[in-house]
Amino acid sequence: MMMARSAVAKKKSRSALAVALPRELLVDIVGILAASSPQPMADLCNLRSTCKDMYGACKERHVGRRLAMEKERGMKWRDTVAYFAMLKNLADAGNPEACFTLGLTLVLARHNEQQGLACLEQAAAGGHKTAAYVLGMLLYTLKDRRDVAKRYIGQVEGDLMRKVATEKTNRECTKYRQLAVNAVREVAWKGMENGGQSGLVPEEEYRCTNARCGVPEDWADYDVFCGDDCRIRHECVQFFGQVSRYTTLTIQF
Ligand SMILES: [Zn+2]
Numbered sequence: 001m002m003m004a005r006s007a008v009a010k011k012k013s014r015s016a017l018a019v020a021l022p023r024e025l026l027v028d029i030v031g032i033l034a035a036s037s038p039q040p041m042a043d044l045c046n047l048r049s050t051c052k053d054m055y056g057a058c059k060e061r062h063v064g065r066r067l068a069m070e071k072e073r074g075m076k077w078r079d080t081v082a083y084f085a086m087l088k089n090l091a092d093a094g095n096p097e098a099c100f101t102l103g104l105t106l107v108l109a110r111h112n113e114q115q116g117l118a119c120l121e122q123a124a125a126g127g128h129k130t131a132a133y134v135l136g137m138l139l140y141t142l143k144d145r146r147d148v149a150k151r152y153i154g155q156v157e158g159d160l161m162r163k164v165a166t167e168k169t170n171r172e173c174t175k176y177r178q179l180a181v182n183a184v185r186e187v188a189w190k191g192m193e194n195g196g197q198s199g200l201v202p203e204e205e206y207r208c209t210n211a212r213c214g215v216p217e218d219w220a221d222y223d224v225f226c227g228d229d230c231r232i233r234h235e236c237v238q239f240f241g242q243v244s245r246y247t248t249l250t251i252q253f
Pocket residue numbers: 208209210213214225226227230
């Protein structure tokens with residue numbers, strides 16, 4: 001009883017720190033904690049109960065956007081309902097990792113492509129490169145979205161930052177492909193538990209006539225391509241081939 005009364009008192013009171021700091025700075029500090037804590041949800045929960053200013057700061061959109069959601073992955077297995085509630089809240093706040101996971105879940109496990117792609121687009125706009133990679137793969141399967149797909153793969157590779165703009169490598173794609181495959185595996189497992197689908201229609205074989213296209217760079221673990229199309233086709237073959245074990249994605253070139 002004493003504990004409860006004390007908690008209520010704290011919620012109504014104002015801590016010295018909160019009084020001393022301007023609101024914006026307080027929200028910034030809480031945002032840094034949310035981004036760097038190994039257990040952000042528990043820390044925010046504790047902080048929220050200290051005083052009404054902290055309570056308000058913890059609920060700010062900026063804090064939700066920065067929260068290190070990947071640190072809370074374990075919650076998915078412990079409490080699925082709480083996990084998806086958190087995912088939805090953080091995605092609403094514009095958290096890129098939450099937008100990515102929710103988007104992938106909507107596309108793969110809930111068969112809601114429109115909303116799923118919108119979430120993935122929001123994640124990619126927030127700088128989430130795995131989301132940009134997945135968008136590149138998914139949108140390339142839609143004939144009228146291929147230019148957009150190639151731009152997403154260009155975002156993954158940082159093509160615009162390169163000095164030699166004509167060189168098209170898949171150096172970054174190899175890294176983000178692995179992260180994307182892992183994410184699909186996690187979502188598809190969960191989806192299949194809920195009666196989601198499985199299987200994949202493989203794409204037809206494509207071969208460029210340029211003998212130097214798709215050849216590994218000397219001493220490197222990536223390839224060099226003659227253009228955007230060859231690079232994205234290569235990635236599609238690799239990506240859809242690897243996720244075929246976990247999910248159904250229809251792809252037609
Ligand atoms: Zn080529």
